[in-house]
Amino acid sequence: MKQKLENFLNIIAHSSLTWQELISKAEHIGEISDFINIRDLCEWQGLGLEIAKDSSGRYELATRKRAISEQIFCVVDIETTGSIKSGQIIEVGAVRIQNGKILDTFESFAFAASVPDEITELTGITSTDLVDAPPLATVMERFKIYLNSAVFVAHNVNFDFTFISQTLTNLGYPELLNRKICTIDLARRTIPSHRYGLETLKQILGVQNTHHRALSDAIAATQIFTHCLNALPFSIQSVEDLIDFSKKAPMIRQKIKEPHLLVQ
Template identity: 55%
Template sequence: MQKDLENLINLLASKSINYYDFITKAKHINEINSLIEVKSFTMWQTLGLPIIKLDNGKVTLKTRETSIDEAIFCVVDIETSGGIKDGQIIEIGAVKFQNGKILDKFQSFAKAKSIPENIVELTGITLDDLKDAPALSSVIEKFKIFLSDSVFVAHNAKFDYNFISITSKNLGLGPLLNRAICTINLARRTISAEKYGLSSLKELLGINNAHHRALNDAISACEILKVCLKNLPWNVQSVEDLIEFSKNAKTVKIITPKG
């Protein structure tokens, strides 16, 4: 994401700004101008940014005003055939979550030409599993419709978010602009544990399902999110409060077992 775009989104996440100022700043962001008409809030929302115009004419993000209980979180996990430079997404799993309940699920393989043996061993996904899978472009397009402008959540969110965003951009579908939360960061501030990897937290919290498959891992991350949200301090009320808390609040004291 270009620095100017990142700065604009951070500004909107912190306060409302004049419509004219928003348009002026947005028009200087080439990455966005080449994709959408910056005056169209619907187009921004299609890219995942929950932008709104207030009754006073100012522009902001609805996540500033949306309570955590009202928010829709999309908890995501991907399996890939390698890194972003030498691999591709081969499976996406996601669950939409609101106020303690799962609203909907998304799961799809994506066609690939090859899968390294170590990835087959790790995930159990083979080329035979992908033989009838839809093209990656179709999977990303359908996933983005499912995601909409909900809050993107993942365990190690930077990896999943950036991989999907770069893939989407390379396919001509535009980057992701959704607000995002990492459950590793959030867990470090709400759950006392020795390790914060997905398998470690699953064991600590008694979450039992298969590991290294996208939908199962998304469901596991959703269960971790539930625990994190129950442990929030009272002053974390809105989605933007939650994002800020997940990044900058003090981490909890780690309890090391004796013996």
């Protein structure tokens, strides 16, 4: 299903379809129809996809023509007890922004019976912090409502997006279908640097806050993302332009000065 879904998203992100074409291609995805009525565009939006009707009566992703300044982006970070296969989410932090302004934030612990020592050492989160935290299912449901159809942004987006999406499916919800952007990919095309880890980019841009806590890292990623947007070429106007640019534009790197050889 994953490849069929990617093909479908790529089509409606870069072209428009008649209603019959849209439904025909959506029907081939399979499992999606187990969760929604594919003929109801509001239900698609509930999965994170905003499909819109253009002036000619054809259908496409709203992000295909929407200006970057008009789009709501949701910058996300999570803390977990381990990998996607063996761990669980214990903290979610997110920032929604539009046109460079923060609209609101989301922050929540999620209950876990225990926290590995190495995670406590990294994040400062202990099992005691999670004793009164809401259940994971409650946090995921609240976050999904908060995210809605915003573009999902994260530093190393595949980790956060996949972990959250897999957690939702494990809890009986459909996977996320939101458009997504990686701030590492975007920074590689707009910020000269030797490295593109969060801490390195924070130092370059003068961002000072707590590291390895969900909301704090989401705020840092928001500042990096905003800096990248301000450095875009003028030709990048729509949200889909931005997504394509983050994946396909030439990468830039800071030139490393070779040390002078000492004369013996």
